[in-house]
Amino acid sequence: MSTDTVEPAATTEMVKMNGMQAINAALMEAMEADPKVLVLGEDVADREGGGVIGVTRGLSTKFGDLRVRSTPIAEQAIIGAAIGAAMGGYKPVAEIMLMNFTTVAMDMIVNHAAKLRFMSGGQSQVPLVIRTLTGAGNQTAGQHADFYEAWFCHTAGIKVVIPWTPADFKGLYLSAIQDPDPVMIIESGKTLFVPMDTPVNQGPIPLGKAQVVQEGSDVTIVSYGQMMFTVMQAVAELAEAGISAEVINLRTISPWDKEAVLASAEKTGRLLIVHEAGKNFGPGAEIAATVQEALFGKLKAPVGRLGAPYCAVPFAKKLEDAYLVQPPAVVAEAKKLCAQG
DSSP, rough: OOBBBBSSOTTEEEEEEOOHHHHHHHHHHHHHOOEEEEEEETTOSGGGGGSTTTTTHHHHHOTTTTTTEESOOOOHHHHHHHHHHHHTEEEEEEEEEEEEGGGGIIIIIIIIITHHHTTTTTTOOOEEEEEEEEEEESOOOTTTOOHHHHHHHTTTOOOOOOSSSSHHHHHHHHHHOOOOEEEEEEEEEETTTTEEEEEOOOOOOOOOOOOOOOOOOOOEEOOOOTTTHHHHHHHHHHHHHTOOEEEEOOOOOETHHHHHHHHHHHHHSSSEEEEEETTTTTTHHHHHHHHHHHHHTSSSSOOEEEEESOOOOOSSHHHHHHSSSSHHHHHHHHHHHTOOO
């Protein structure tokens, strides 16, 4: 199974940090190591607060305004400038404040950044990182909280990454900045604020490699981003009911780690995919189809999927809670799968 280890080595020195601190540390490290790494986006410089939630705080003070550029509120211009810089030999990290706002820059992302390598016969590279924030749970409503990763997973030429832990953020950012092609990193709300033990010297984590967070024998649960918190809460309840769940933190959504997921699903005979994105046409559909094609006749139950309903993210708190996949739904679906076969 081509995955990272479940736990860091016992000798690894750990420190408590949250996702925001991990991103900042990764950017700081990358910018210190390579003067070609740039940061641009709305309010990213220190005079504007170091980003909407302070992720880039301290960078412009250390590296100057030429390398950390606050931009106008113009997403297409941000991505266009970043693509030009990337083609000119730089390694820009461009922030689109919220994922819903990537819609303004879809032409630049899909028709330019993702396709230039193909349209130039491999002569042009676009080593660009696009970072953006999204996620329901904070009553930011229908134009600020959608998960649209499936759009970009459907686009050849761009990698899509959704970290969960601070270690994920640090390691995946370090790898993304060095990647020769565009990488979109989607930061999901809760993952930025929860402190977790993180290796002090966390290095790059390969893109496209999942993490087996917990081994199990009865059912495989695959998730990513802030839904991992929901899954882990459900897994504890499943354990009390005598159900052993293997948990995979996907980390990279495109290209996703087929080898790891297939190996686990074949071992347990059951697979449940949980994501915050809409269930309709969501990433879980692609994973489910691939697994059922590869393991037809070997699974003990049909692949299960949980995702958001086919509607806009509600504003009212009770409706927003109903919109999100909650731990009881994960427990119920896992139990249903385990009752089969």
